Amino acid sequence: MQTYLPVAEVSVNALLLLGLGGLVGILSGMFGVGGGFLITPLLFFIGVPPSVAVATGANQIVASSFSAVLAHFRKRTVDLSMGTVLLVGGLSGSALGVWIFNYLKSLGQVDLLVSLCYVVFLGIIGGLMFIESLNALRKAHRQGPSKPARRRPRTLIHALPFKMRFRASGQYMSVIPPLLVGFAVGILSAIMGVGGGFIMVPAMIYLLGMPTKVVVGTSLFQIIFVTAFTTMLHAVTNQTVDIVLAVYLILGGVIGAQIGAQIGLKLKAEQLRVLLAAMVLAVCAKLALDLLIEPGELYNLSKVGAM
Amino acid sequence: MRLLLALFLLCLSALPGRTEEVVLGLSTDKVAITTSFNGSEILIFGAIKRETPIKDEPLEIVITVAGPSDPVLVRRKAHRYGMWINTDAVMVDAAPSFYAVATTGPLRQVLSQTEDLRHKISIERAIRSVGAPDNIRDSARFTDALIRIRDDHGLYQELEGTVAFDQQTLFRTAIDMPADLTEGDYSTRIFLTRGGAVVSQYETVINVRKVGLERWLYVLSRQHAVLYGLLSLTIAIVAGWGASAGFSLLRNR
Numbered sequence: 001m002q003t004y005l006p007v008a009e010v011s012v013n014a015l016l017l018l019g020l021g022g023l024v025g026i027l028s029g030m031f032g033v034g035g036g037f038l039i040t041p042l043l044f045f046i047g048v049p050p051s052v053a054v055a056t057g058a059n060q061i062v063a064s065s066f067s068a069v070l071a072h073f074r075k076r077t078v079d080l081s082m083g084t085v086l087l088v089g090g091l092s093g094s095a096l097g098v099w100i101f102n103y104l105k106s107l108g109q110v111d112l113l114v115s116l117c118y119v120v121f122l123g124i125i126g127g128l129m130f131i132e133s134l135n136a137l138r139k140a141h142r143q144g145p146s147k148p149a150r151r152r153p154r155t156l157i158h159a160l161p162f163k164m165r166f167r168a169s170g171q172y173m174s175v176i177p178p179l180l181v182g183f184a185v186g187i188l189s190a191i192m193g194v195g196g197g198f199i200m201v202p203a204m205i206y207l208l209g210m211p212t213k214v215v216v217g218t219s220l221f222q223i224i225f226v227t228a229f230t231t232m233l234h235a236v237t238n239q240t241v242d243i244v245l246a247v248y249l250i251l252g253g254v255i256g257a258q259i260g261a262q263i264g265l266k267l268k269a270e271q272l273r274v275l276l277a278a279m280v281l282a283v284c285a286k287l288a289l290d291l292l293i294e295p296g297e298l299y300n301l302s303k304v305g306a307m
Numbered sequence: 308m309r310l311l312l313a314l315f316l317l318c319l320s321a322l323p324g325r326t327e328e329v330v331l332g333l334s335t336d337k338v339a340i341t342t343s344f345n346g347s348e349i350l351i352f353g354a355i356k357r358e359t360p361i362k363d364e365p366l367e368i369v370i371t372v373a374g375p376s377d378p379v380l381v382r383r384k385a386h387r388y389g390m391w392i393n394t395d396a397v398m399v400d401a402a403p404s405f406y407a408v409a410t411t412g413p414l415r416q417v418l419s420q421t422e423d424l425r426h427k428i429s430i431e432r433a434i435r436s437v438g439a440p441d442n443i444r445d446s447a448r449f450t451d452a453l454i455r456i457r458d459d460h461g462l463y464q465e466l467e468g469t470v471a472f473d474q475q476t477l478f479r480t481a482i483d484m485p486a487d488l489t490e491g492d493y494s495t496r497i498f499l500t501r502g503g504a505v506v507s508q509y510e511t512v513i514n515v516r517k518v519g520l521e522r523w524l525y526v527l528s529r530q531h532a533v534l535y536g537l538l539s540l541t542i543a544i545v546a547g548w549g550a551s552a553g554f555s556l557l558r559n560r
Contacts, residue, residue, distance in 0.1 A: 002343065002344075002345040002486060003342055003343060004340055004341065004342055004343070004344040004345075004486065004521060006517060006520075006521040006522075006524045006525045006528075007524070007525065007528055009487065009488070009489055009490075010486070010487045011344060011345055011346070011486030011487060047487075059539045059540070059543055060543070062540060062543040062544065062547070063542075063543035063544070063546045063547040064547065065547070066543065066544055066547030066548065066551075067546070067547035067548070067550045067551045068547075070547070070548065070551035070552075071551055071554075071555075074555065112390075112392045112393065228540055228543075231536060231539060231540060231543075232533075232536045232537075232540070234536075235528070235532050235533070235535055235536030235539060236532045236533055236536055239528050239529060239532055239535075241528065241535065241536065241539050243524055243528075243535070243538065243539055243542065244342070244521075244524065246539055246542065246543070247542060247546075250542065250543055250546045250547075251546065254546050254547050254549070254550030254551075255550055257547075257550065258550055258551065258554040290391075291390040291391060291392070292389065292390060292391070293391070294386070294391060295384060295391055297452075297456065298383050298384045298385075298452075299381055299382065299383050299384075299449065299452035299453075299455075299456065300381075300382050300384075300393075300456075301379050301380070301381055301382075301453060301456055301457075
């Protein structure tokens with residue numbers, strides 16, 4: 001079943017789009033990642049122009065994250081106050097990120113930089129998470145059912161001013177670290193054209209010390225706003241959001257997200273982390289290989305000022 | 308020398324007057340891109356109108372269909388710092404988004420180089436490339452790559468010998484247009500050649516347009532971008548809420 005996309009100006013298989021959306025939706029519900037780091041490369045692969053893929057991917061993430069966050073709200077696994085603080089940092093960060101992106105574009109080689117960003121960040125985060133969660137799994141296996149949570153040692157983070165109570169996360173800490181985390185993720189997500197969940201989730205676990213169950217919902221909450229902002233920005237400045245493409249991805253995505261959220265609740269936190277880490281590493285390896293192996297076609301085309 | 312030859316040929320073809328002309332038919336002069344658009348086949352057919360008897364040397368036919376031309380940036384990857392990255396780039400000033408050339412026989416036989424140059428008939432000639440930056444010596448490779456890539460996508464087609472030509476009078480051919488079409492006016496040219504020289508030519512336009520929902524969305528995205536963006540977000544939010552509400556209903560039953 002072929003369908004013609006009015007903005008992308010290509011014809012693609014509608015069932016394929018539904019499947020893609022569904023797959024990414026499941027991941028989104030399970031791990032609290034928007035799935036942008038998966039959907040964008042997958043759309044390139046089926047022939048959607050990169051600029052349209054990035055913009056429409058952001059729109060799709062809004063839908064799947066919204067659907068998933070509602071499921072998390074019902075389970076009370078969203079920390080709204082933490083989410084808001086992260087969001088304030090995130091939006092200002094992504095505004096700066098867009099500026100950096102355009103500056104790099106004027107220098108050329110922005111594609112390479114985006115790829116390198118992906119490889120470096122996916123590699124570091126995936127690797128660290130994989131090792132850590134494997135250790136946790138082994139420990140849990142050896143010591144049987146969970147031991148009571150050990151109090152985290154007091155560090156510099158706890159000495160900072162502007163303290164605030166984050167009840168859902170069981171944290172009493174300064175707003176400065178979450179603001180900074182949000183800001184940094186905002187910059188990266190604007191440059192890489194993703195919601196930033198795959199950076200946000202580990203940052204919340206390891207830097208802010210939040211419990212994994214709350215992390216997923218809170219990350220989704222924050223991603224909705226960042227990707228909505230990105231979508232509007234692309235729609236207005238580049239006019240590269242394709243509604244028809246988005247509708248197919250969304251239809252698959254929202255259903256997938258619901259299924260994913262159910263699966264996520266049944267799995268143990270450590271298992272979830274191992275799976276997410278393995279996936280992040282797989283995408284990282286694919287992107288790295290693309291850079292390292294001689295491509296079949298050395299040349300590529302891009303339209304200039306076709307409008 | 309070439310110019311002289313061209314002038315000579317021009318005079319030669321002009322001398323006898325337009326004794327042979329094309330009467331053209333098209334299966335359609337409009338291609339409508341709808342939501343389910345999956346490419347289109349266009350039938351081009353016609354007849355030769357003559358006021359003199361058929362000459363001994365046979366007439367040949369060349370048909371071209373060209374989509375709107377745009378500048379295209381062709382980039383080449385090279386091995387640098389252990390990675391394959393874009394290094395050289397050549398701007399091709401104008402390349403048609405779609406180009407098909409159909410003939411009654413091998414292109415080099417039915418059309419001379421000079422005539423090709425003059426009317427820009429073959430794919431290589433239909434692409435206009437003014438010049439590459441000084442540091443790139445092999446700019447022809449970039450144009451070749453452009454043709455190769457678009458050829459692979461069915462956007463450039465060289466269809467030698469696909470024009471059926473009966474009794475030196477009736478001709479017809481079919482051209483397949485792929486699904487990835489760009490909107491615009493597709494100029495369609497028919498050349499009559501004899502001994503490699505163009506003796507008559509005829510030109511018409513096939514309109515390729517998005518229609519219905521496709522047209523509406525496209526115009527909205529261009530002219531009311533803010534509205535379009537908000538519409539996209541609304542769809543996303545409503546769909547997200549709808550799925551969530553639907554699933555909780557399912558579970559609670």
